[in-house]
Amino acid sequence: xxxxxxxxxxxxxxxxxxxxxxxxxxxxxxxxxxxxxxxxxxxxxxxxxxxxxxxxxxxxxxxxxxxxxxxxxxxxxxxxxxxxxxxxxxxxxxxxxxxxxxxxxxxxxxxxxxxxxxxxxxxxxxxxxxxxxxxxxxxxxxxxxxxxxxxxxxxxxxxxxxxxxxxxxxxxxxxxxxxxxxxxxxxxxxxxxxxxxxxxxxxxxxxxxxxxxxxxxxxxxxxxxxxxxxxxxxxxxxxxxxxxxxxxxxxxxxxxxxxxxxxxxxxxxxxxxxxxxxxxxxxxxxxxxxxxxxxxxxxxxxxxxxxxxxxxxxxxxxxxxxxxxxxxxxxxxxxxxxxxxxxxxxxxxxxxxxxxxxxxxxxxxxxxxxxxxxxxxxxxxxxxxxxxxxxxxxxxxxxxxxxxxxxxxxxxxxxxxxxxxxxxxxxxxxxxxxxxxxxxxxxxxxxxxxxxxxxxxxxxxxxxxxxxx
Amino acid sequence: xxxxxxxxxxxxxxxxxxxxxxxxxxxxxxxxxxxxxxxxxxxxxxxxxxxxxxxxxxxxxxxxxxxxxxxxxxxxxxxxxxxxxxxxxxxxxxxxxxxxxxxxxxxxxxxxxxxxxxxxxxxxxxxxxxxxxxxxxxxxxxxxxxxxxxxxxxxxxxxxxxxxxxxxxxxxxxxxxxxxxxxxxxxxxxxxxxxxxxxxxxxxxxxxxxxxxxxxxxxxxxxxxxxxxxxxxxxxxxxxxxxxxxxxxxxxxxxxxxxxxxxxxxxxxxxxxxxxxxxxxxxxxxxxxxxxxxxxxxxxxxxxxxxxxxxxxxxxxxxxxxxxxxxxxxxxxxxxxxxxxxxxxxxxxxxxxxxxxxxxxxxxxxxxxxxxxxxxxxxxxxxxxxxxxxxxxxxxxxxxxxxxxxxxxxxxxxxxxxxxxxxxxxxxxxxxxxxxxxxxxxxxxxxxxxxxxxxxxxxxxxxxxxxxx
Numbered sequence: 001x002x003x004x005x006x007x008x009x010x011x012x013x014x015x016x017x018x019x020x021x022x023x024x025x026x027x028x029x030x031x032x033x034x035x036x037x038x039x040x041x042x043x044x045x046x047x048x049x050x051x052x053x054x055x056x057x058x059x060x061x062x063x064x065x066x067x068x069x070x071x072x073x074x075x076x077x078x079x080x081x082x083x084x085x086x087x088x089x090x091x092x093x094x095x096x097x098x099x100x101x102x103x104x105x106x107x108x109x110x111x112x113x114x115x116x117x118x119x120x121x122x123x124x125x126x127x128x129x130x131x132x133x134x135x136x137x138x139x140x141x142x143x144x145x146x147x148x149x150x151x152x153x154x155x156x157x158x159x160x161x162x163x164x165x166x167x168x169x170x171x172x173x174x175x176x177x178x179x180x181x182x183x184x185x186x187x188x189x190x191x192x193x194x195x196x197x198x199x200x201x202x203x204x205x206x207x208x209x210x211x212x213x214x215x216x217x218x219x220x221x222x223x224x225x226x227x228x229x230x231x232x233x234x235x236x237x238x239x240x241x242x243x244x245x246x247x248x249x250x251x252x253x254x255x256x257x258x259x260x261x262x263x264x265x266x267x268x269x270x271x272x273x274x275x276x277x278x279x280x281x282x283x284x285x286x287x288x289x290x291x292x293x294x295x296x297x298x299x300x301x302x303x304x305x306x307x308x309x310x311x312x313x314x315x316x317x318x319x320x321x322x323x324x325x326x327x328x329x330x331x332x333x334x335x336x337x338x339x340x341x342x343x344x345x346x347x348x349x350x351x352x353x354x355x356x357x358x359x360x361x362x363x364x365x366x367x368x369x370x371x372x373x374x375x376x377x378x379x380x381x382x383x384x385x386x387x388x389x390x391x392x393x394x395x396x397x398x399x400x401x402x403x404x405x406x407x408x409x410x411x412x413x414x415x416x417x418x419x420x421x422x423x424x425x426x427x428x429x430x431x432x433x434x435x436x437x438x439x440x441x442x443x444x445x446x447x448x449x450x451x452x453x454x455x456x457x458x459x460x461x462x463x464x465x466x467x468x469x
Numbered sequence: 470x471x472x473x474x475x476x477x478x479x480x481x482x483x484x485x486x487x488x489x490x491x492x493x494x495x496x497x498x499x500x501x502x503x504x505x506x507x508x509x510x511x512x513x514x515x516x517x518x519x520x521x522x523x524x525x526x527x528x529x530x531x532x533x534x535x536x537x538x539x540x541x542x543x544x545x546x547x548x549x550x551x552x553x554x555x556x557x558x559x560x561x562x563x564x565x566x567x568x569x570x571x572x573x574x575x576x577x578x579x580x581x582x583x584x585x586x587x588x589x590x591x592x593x594x595x596x597x598x599x600x601x602x603x604x605x606x607x608x609x610x611x612x613x614x615x616x617x618x619x620x621x622x623x624x625x626x627x628x629x630x631x632x633x634x635x636x637x638x639x640x641x642x643x644x645x646x647x648x649x650x651x652x653x654x655x656x657x658x659x660x661x662x663x664x665x666x667x668x669x670x671x672x673x674x675x676x677x678x679x680x681x682x683x684x685x686x687x688x689x690x691x692x693x694x695x696x697x698x699x700x701x702x703x704x705x706x707x708x709x710x711x712x713x714x715x716x717x718x719x720x721x722x723x724x725x726x727x728x729x730x731x732x733x734x735x736x737x738x739x740x741x742x743x744x745x746x747x748x749x750x751x752x753x754x755x756x757x758x759x760x761x762x763x764x765x766x767x768x769x770x771x772x773x774x775x776x777x778x779x780x781x782x783x784x785x786x787x788x789x790x791x792x793x794x795x796x797x798x799x800x801x802x803x804x805x806x807x808x809x810x811x812x813x814x815x816x817x818x819x820x821x822x823x824x825x826x827x828x829x830x831x832x833x834x835x836x837x838x839x840x841x842x843x844x845x846x847x848x849x850x851x852x853x854x855x856x857x858x859x860x861x862x863x864x865x866x867x868x869x870x871x872x873x874x875x876x877x878x879x880x881x882x883x884x885x886x887x888x889x890x891x892x893x894x895x896x897x898x899x900x901x902x903x904x905x906x907x908x909x910x911x912x913x914x915x916x917x918x919x920x921x922x923x924x925x926x927x928x929x930x931x932x933x934x935x936x937x938x
Contacts, residue, residue, distance in 0.1 A: 052796050056648050063647065063715055160645060166797035168645030176629060176637030178532065179525050179817030246532055310803060313782045318799075327521050328635035328814035330787075334779060334801035345797035348648030361830065 032061065035355040036071040038104035040095045040120060041111035042082055045134060045161070046073065048344035049108065050084050056348065066355045072098040074111075099124045106354050108347060109133040118142055125149045125157070130354040132347055134161030140235035140251040143242055144369050156357050158350035163236045164189055164319050166342025167335035168349070173243050173323075181326040182244050185283045186465065189236045191317035191337045192220045192227035193259050193279035197302075198315045200267045201276065207262060219317050219338075230256030230279065230300035237281035240321070241298050245285060247372035249298060255377040257301035266462065269387070269417070269431060275304035276312040280465060286375055295373045297380050302462055304385050309466035378440035383412070383464040385433055386442075388449060389457040392428040396454045400430060403452065407445040410435040427456055433464060501530065504824040505540040507573035509564045509589060510580035511551055514603060514630070515542065517813035518577065519553050525817065535824045541567040543580075568593045575823050577816060578602040587611055594618045594626070599823040601816055603630030609704035609720040612711055613838050625826050627819035632705045633658055633788050635811025636804035637818070642712050642792075650795040651713050654752045655934070658705045660786035660806045661689045661696035662728050662748035666771075667784045669736045670745060676731060688786055688807075699725030699748065699769040706750035709790070710767050714754060716841035718767060724846040726770035735931065738856070738886070738900060744773035745781040749934060755844055764842045766849050771931055773854050778935035847909035852881070852933040854902055855911075857918060858926040861897040865923045869899060872921065876914040879904040896925055902933060 037053070039046055050070050061067045070086060074095035092098060099107055099120050107124040109131065111117050117138050124131050131150065133139070139146070139162055150157035160170045164187070173182075188194050192214055199210040211228070214220035226232045234254035241249040259279050270277045280303045285294035305312045310332050314320040319337025324330055336342035390396050397414075404411055417429040434442065442461060449455050506522070508515055519539050530536045539555060543564035561567060568576055568589050576593040578600065580586050586607050593600050600619065602608070608615070608631055619626035629639045633656070642651075657663050661683055668679040680697070683689035695701045703723035710718040728748050739746045749772045754763035774781045779801050783789040788806030793799055805811035859865050866883075873880055886898040903911065911930060918924050 048796070052648065056650065059650070060648060166794075167800060168641035171645050172637035172641055175822055176640050176815070176818040178821040179521065179529060180814045181525065181528070310782065313779065325635075325814060327517070327810040327817075329805040329808070329811050330803075331636060331805075332801070332803035334799075334803065336798040336800075339798070341796040342798050345649045345794060346645070348796075349645040352647040353644055 033066045033355075033359045035066055035068050035358060036103055036105045037068060037108055037351060038072040038074075038098040038101060038106070039070055039108045039110065040074045040098060040117070041109065042073050042075045042091075043110065043112075044340040045343045045347065046108075046110045047082055047084060048340035049110070049347050050086065052341065052344045052348055053351070054085055060352055064352060064356050066352075066359055068351065068355055072101055072104055074098045095120055096123065099127065099129070104129070105358060106130045106132065106351060108351060109135055109138075110347070111135070112137070114138050114141055118146075121146060122149065125153050125155060128153055128155050130156035130158070130358060132156075132158045132161075132350040132354055134159065134343055134347055136162040136232070136235045136239060137251075139242075140238040143239060143250070144248040147242075147369055156354040158354055159239070160350050161343045161346035163239050164321060164333070164335070165191075165337040165339060166345050167319060167321065167333050167337060168346070169240075169321055169333050170243060171349075171353075172333070173240070177323070177325065177328070180328050182323060183285055183326055184324040185240055185244055185321060186311060186324075187233075187237070187240065187281045187319070187321040188278055188311055188314050189240075189281050189319050189321065189337060190227055190230075190233040190279055191319055192224065193230075193233070194314065194319070195219050195317040196228070197259065197262070197267070197277050197279065200262070200264055201271065202315075204264060204268075206264050207260060228260050229258035230254075233279065233281045233300045237283055237298055237300055240281070241283040241296055241372070242369055244283060245294055245296055245372065246369055247294075247296060248369045249296060249372050249374070253298055253372070253374045255299040255301070257299075259302045261460065262302055262462075266385075266387075266459075270304050270385070273304070273385075273433070274307050275385075275464070276307060277462070278303055278305045278311060278314070280305065280311070282465075295375050297375045299377060299380075304462055304464040306464075306466035311466075378438070378443070380439050381436045382439060382442070383434055383436045384442055384461040385431070385464055386446070386461040387417075387432075387459040388430045388455055389427050389459070390430055391454045391456065392426050393454070396428075397430065399452060399454055400449065403448050404432075404434070404445055407441045407448070409437040409441050409445050502535045502824075502828045504535055504537050504827060505572055505574045506537060506577055506820060507541040507543075507567040507570060507575070508539055508577045508579065509543045509567060509586070510578065511542050511544045511560075512579065512581075513809040514812045514816065515579045516551055516553060517809035518579070518816050519555065521810065521813045521817055522820075523554055529821055533821060533825050533828075535821075535828055537820065537824055541570055541573055543567045564589055565592065568596065568598070573598070574827060575599045575601065575820060577820060578604055578607075579816070580604070581606070583607050583610055587615075590615060591618065594622050594624060597622055597624055599625035599627070599827060601625075601627045601630075601819040601823055603628065603812055603816055605631040605701070605704045605708060606720075608711075609707040612708060612719070613717040616711075616838055625823040627823055628708070629819050630812045630815035632708050633790060633802070633804070634660075634806040634808060635814050636788060636790065636802050636806065637815070638709075638790055638802050639712060640818075640822075641802070642709070646792070646794065646797070649797050651792060652754055652795055653793040654709055654713055654790060655780060655793075656702075656706070656709065656750045656788070656790040657747055657780055657783050658709075658750050658788050658790065658806060659696055659699075659702040659748055660788055661693065662699075662702070663783065663788070664688050664786040665697070666728060666731070666736070666746050666748060669731070669733055670740065671784075673733060673737075675733050676729060697729050698727035699723075702748065702750045702769045706752055706767055706769055709750070710752040710765055710841070711838055713752060714763055714765055714841065715838055716763075716765060717838045718765060718841050718843070722767055722841070722843045724768040724770070726768075728771045730929065731771055731931075735854075735856075735928075739773050739854070742773070742854075742902070743776050744854075744933070745776060746931070747772055747774045747780060747783070749774065749780070751934075764844050766844045766846075768846060768849075773931055773933040775933075775935035781935075847907070847912070849908050850905045851908060851911070852903055852905045853911055853930040854900070854933055855915070855930040856886075856901075856928040857899045857924055858896050858928070859899055860923045860925065861895050862923070865897075866899065868921060868923055869918065872917050873901070873903070873914055876910045876917070878906040878910050878914050
């Protein structure tokens with residue numbers, strides 16, 4: 001039997017819950033637990049969070065016995081009206097004063113960036129204040145330090161909103177799948193690139209036009225680099241790997257390849273062959289999982305995803321995370337990966353959790369992270385789609401196939417394609433789908449193909465996921 | 470600021486975690502927390518649970534500082550060898566002795582049925598033992614009593630496996646979405662019916678043949694009633710409604726309609742019109758959500774689901790639950806809703822949670838349920854697909870349309886169908902999709918249509934979800 005010393009106190013605290021009338025007022029005499037929230041940053045998500053909390057206060061109180069109030073908000077400029085139902089003295093332009101305010105119980109960080117929030121959250125943890133953040137860049141660079149500090153201090157450090165916006169992902173990974181040997185996680189975790197690729201596929205427009213549309217809709221920034229080159233998805237993938245494998249994985253560990261050179265031809269060939277082109281993040285445990293010290297592979301790149309795979313059906317700016325577990329089999333979580341209100345919903349879920357944990361005296365549970373071994377990209381195995389422009393004369397295929405063969409890259413299927421129904425003058429297009437092969441061998445194959453006289457152009461290769469490979 | 474009396478103890482407990490070597494042995498002197506599990510029932514899931522726990526013991530210990538052991542298992546017959554790595558004295562045929570064993574910390578109930586496990590779990594809660602169960606029938610009939618008892622006793626009562634097998638659903642609903650105003654939950658939560666409907670659609674076979682296949686594969690029972698008539702999904706829907714709306718909802722509150730009279734013609738018409746036929750459970754908050762006392766609608770029935778809806782792509786025996794939240798937008802959880810290992814994975818997730826909660830002194834959090842108001846089916850509004858066999862002569866459509874009009878059922882689209890490319894002798898088939906209309910009005914329309922001379926047969930109506938209605 002366990003030592004249950006602490007249980008009696010905690011159960012008394014839990015019993016403080018009591019029924020409420022419709023207006024959220026307490027009907028019995030037991031005191032409502034008040035928890036004060038300090039919010040750092042009042043942009044899109046911060047405003048949505050404050051107003052959602054306002055809307056849901058009574059319901060949360062009725063369910064948990066805890067009354068949440070935003071008592072301080074740090075803003076960039078005190079002059080701007082944010083249209084929130086809060087007294088002027090709640091606002092300040094000094095975020096550290098919010099962290100250090102003895103009346104603030106929980107810190108919600110929505111400032112963004114790295115250096116400023118890092119200092120603020122270090123201080124919050126020092127002060128034993130639970131932290132909720134949606135800051136993926138911070139976690140993907142300083143996650144290990146912050147998780148470790150929170151673990152030592154015994155305070156909650158929650159970040160559901162950082163990876164997949166409104167999709168509950170971190171809590172299921174950390175808790176529901178605590179007993180599950182997870183082999184692989186594949187995610188569409190950048191809404192901007194998924195929107196662009198969906199439009200290229202469904203409307204037949206090219207990359208620049210689809211990007212422009214995404215920018216007009218506010219899905220893409222004026223400088224879209226972080227999204228389209230995979231840096232955003234890479235940071236999120238690093239966080240997923242940290243949690244799934246309990247290991248220190250950072251943005252800089254992630255191989256990434258962008259989507260900016262995907263053509264409408266790639267997309268239409270994919271469609272004809274039974275694939276959708278998607279920007280995918282892949283996190284994998286390699287080697288001996290049972291030893292609890294897995295080598296990890298982590299990468300972000302465009303991929304041909306078989307249409308029979310659930311990720312292929314994830315359209316527009318939606319996100320989805322597909323998990324392959326040894327016992328549980330295949331799981332997928334789907335939803336809005338960005339946007340003020342979905343993200344605010346995830347932040348509020350974390351705040352409710354942190355607040356009830358505080359009231360009930362539960363410590364943070366994140367655990368410290370172990371060092372990770374990242375397998376180099378060259379040592380991974382992938383199937384590839386590859387497309388070559390060649391001189392259209394007898395014997396060319398034999399020459400090309402010979403190069404594949406010498407590098408040990410086995411061909412699953414090949415076709416000679418008539419572009420737009422026509423031959424390209426004296427050129428032909430050869431399309432290959434390879435079996436799973438070592439990345440370094442595919443790279444070497446492409447390099448050698450480029451030097452063949454008969455090869456006019458090696459269109460870059462795209463990895464294939466979920467086909468019969 | 471909160472009163473933090475209990476925090477110091479709890480944090481010390483949390484610090485007992487320490488690094489382990491590869492074999493799971495403790496490297497430092499702080500004691501490992503041992504938690505003993507008593508398992509009631511050793512069928513498919515029970516066996517898978519015991520062996521998964523064995524496989525994952527070291528990894529769970531490394532992450533949580535808690536060592537889990539199955540110390541008692543109640544079985545029906547002591548003579549059967551279950552192929553588990555456990556000493557003979559672990560087994561007993563007296564389940565109550567497992568519950569009452571002072572060395573058993575957590576009770577895992579996998580017996581099934583209602584009366585026997587009810588008595589066992591009441592006793593477990595009396596003894597302040599956390600309970601993990603996968604028993605949907607029990608929860609859908611006695612959930613309110615058991616939740617209330619566990620809440621008063623301050624013990625965990627967890628049942629992730631009861632609703633959607635291996636899919637993490639209860640924890641996200643209870644915790645991640647604690648701050649979210651959920652409007653509607655729609656689920657494919659019976660794998661048997663989804664398998665049958667998928668085969669009818671993709672292989673073109675009829676219901677009896679698809680059922681036979683499902684039985685041969687072990688997806689359907691010899692008596693398939695509970696699955697195909699919607700009782701199984703109804704029990705799960707009741708549990709979802711209880712958790713989402715914090716209200717007492719039972720199996721008997723659920724309207725259900727089965728799939729046994731769905732024809733291949735229904736399925737092919739659906740396909741042609743852009744729908745997939747799916748057996749769907751729908752749980753909805755009606756009226757004023759903000760008042761935290763929503764009226765609830767709850768039903769299980771076959772539906773035409775628009776192919777653009779993510780639920781339409783859920784194939785074979787997979788399950789999925791689609792959540793519409795006011796702030797978070799659309800979410801979907803997808804995975805294996807049944808099977809020994811997926812279900813065992815969900816049970817183990819709950820056990821890890823209950824065990825770490827015990828060690829850290831966290832109370833149960835389920836909260837007591839409020840009474841529910843269930844809106845009668847007749848008062849709901851649905852769009853319908855309806856198909857009639859009529860006498861093929863002028864003026865028939867006008868007569869039929871008049872009946873719809875007089876009951877206020879507005880028609881979105883109509884077509885006269887040639888069955889198998891041919892007219893039915895002197896008959897024609899009329900197909901209607903209605904706009905959303907009151908269920909009672911649609912019922913009255915159908916009753917009156919049956920009495921028209923020109924109507925030969927009113928093929929039963931099927932509700933439409935997610936179309937342009």
